[in-house]
Amino acid sequence: MNRSPFHLGKLVWISKWNLLRLSLVVYLLWIFIDDNPYRLARLQLNMIPPADYIAEVQQLAEENRYAEAIMVADVGVKELSGDQLQRLQYVRQNVVDERDSLLRRGGELLRGAVIGEGDSVEALIGAVSADFIIVGDVRDLVIQGTKQVVDGDSDEVILALSAVGLATTLLPEVDWIAALLKVARKTGSLTAGMSKSVVAILKRAKNTGDYTAVTKLFTNVKVIAKQSTPAGMLRLMRHIDNPKQLEIVADFMKRTPAGGYTLHVAGKEGVNALVKSGKKVDDALVIAAKRGDRGMAWFRTGKYRLLRPHPFIGLGKGLYKGTLGEMVERVTREYLDPFGWLTIPCLCLWLIGEVALLFRRFAKTVMLSSPRPQLA
Template identity: 25%
Template sequence: MFFRLPVKIILLILACISAAVIWQQAQLAVLALGRIDPVPEVETLIAEERYAEAADYLDFFLNYDYVRDDPNAQALHAEIEKVRGSLSYRASKLGEGLFEGTSDEAIGKAAGVITDFFVIGDLRDLAAQGSNWVQGEEVDEVVAALAAIGVVATAAQVASAAATVGTAGAAAPAAAGTTGVKGGVTILKAARKLGKLPPWLGKTLVNSAQTVKKTKKLDSVTDLFNDVYRLARTPGGLNLLSKTSDAASLRRMAKAAETFGDSTATLYRIGGPTFLKTAARAKQLGTESIKLASTYGVKGLRVLDKIGPTRFIKYSARASKIAYKGDFFDLIARFLAMLPTWLLYLLCGLGIVAWIPWQWLKRLGQSLIPEKQIPAA
């Protein structure tokens, strides 16, 4: 196999580049990533007057210098804080919690929780659904089921609290369990009213309410409601709840919320199911590594899962130091990172083959073969 000199030089260069890419493949994968600019998403949320979501989303990114040093992000943060701190805004959110039992702000959530925990909310909702039934209007079976479960939970909560006192604390776990159910009832009512309750959960609640009413026990719903209650204590918990598809996915979402706290809704907004998959390995990957990878989007989470937290953090730090590299360098890095491994090895092989001295080997082979003896006449 023979190659002309220009071809051999080109193949050698390609082989060297391919070898370098193979050697630095992990670093190139990070360099090829682009970080998320949160400003457009925040502006959209502000335009829709979803200030609580906008604040949570922007606050997550403000932990990183590339956003913290952005004047546009700083201006949006100041605007959001001004609106959320105004008396009229806080009063409207308080009213939502008291009269509707729903709110996306802490003050409204607190009001809703208070009314529901003191059975006022449950009786209110039962009365409303009863009135609808009497007047021949549509009855929301899910809200009625939740209210019925809430009444039973309140009675159990009172009984558990009395038992705790009488047994010097031995009945405390039962009291905690009923508190979880009450918290679950609260958030599920809010989810229903805001259209955030997934269909599978509505059916489950209606069926469970029948069991609870018959047995007057909460055993059949305790685990489910405890998972919901864990989401209830997380900002954006209703949005997270709406993304679940069954009890198993609810459990995964609740565990993620327990691990990542206030950042969970934003992380899920960024990574979706990929984030949940990565969150399940939080002990191995590290919560801070997952948060950092999320600033690069879904691709960042995938690269983290592939190369591990130590190298991801190191290469991300290097990438931030050469942030001035420009679009051309980004384009080159992304192109090289996308090249399949088999192609890189093929180019390396061609580079080696091109410089093998085939003619010399041929002559050497011929010299080693003895000449045929010509027989005498």
């Protein structure tokens, strides 16, 4: 029997709370089903323990890579708690004391000044300091000039950078970058592609008098050296083939506080991911790096593409600030993600219950509003 709009409207009004709950459960069910692949990826990543910061710091210290050891320790201090935090702080202090040993620092400074090479911060300071007083640039020009005369095999990169150093002696902020790039070239940290680009940029600047490209190049090197330590920058340069990649890495360092540590762990894989995906991969790369080798193994599977915040966090971003946001994120991480396998079946049961209740109410209303048969 057809019902008038009045009867349909009355039925909707009577069932308003039922319909509201039904809409809510459908919406929640859609959210959780859509988010399930992402939930599994987040859950898998969260099951990986944090990196062993203490072991990493000790290993770097044994290799005399003190600046990098301290960089790793500073990241670990923010990630660890309790006894592990106290132990890491103790190990960090030991590294600082060892790094500050006058005898060790003096020897490294002298070595860097004499040969213009080194991978410790002190040796690099020695090499750069020699360039500051022109001695290093003159030394390198003499060495490379002698090689050219003897066997015609001078290093074009060293010659170009030495010339820049002599030309910019009054601009130390530029000069020390040129010196650092020379060290990178001498230690084999400057790739063939990057070496060609550096020479081309310097030659073009010399011919045209426009040093814009040189300034941009040196600024990007400076950012990477400050974020990842000079020694870390030398290792990172082994994975950078051109100025565009250098700029991408520098931009990542600018926008990511833990960028130096992240690429210390991720290395070439991290650089390749940034070059390919840019900002899209920032968060996943940082999180994976903070879980060490196992985190990077997870990253290698490509599942980082599923690493997005739970929709509840996304929906609430505009409504909360401070501790409330942290609470939502913690609830999602500790309850919604681990128990997602139970949440979806529960929501399905809720949906079935609401549909059954609505059907029962609809049937009851129809029966009550139907005309009763007249007795003869």
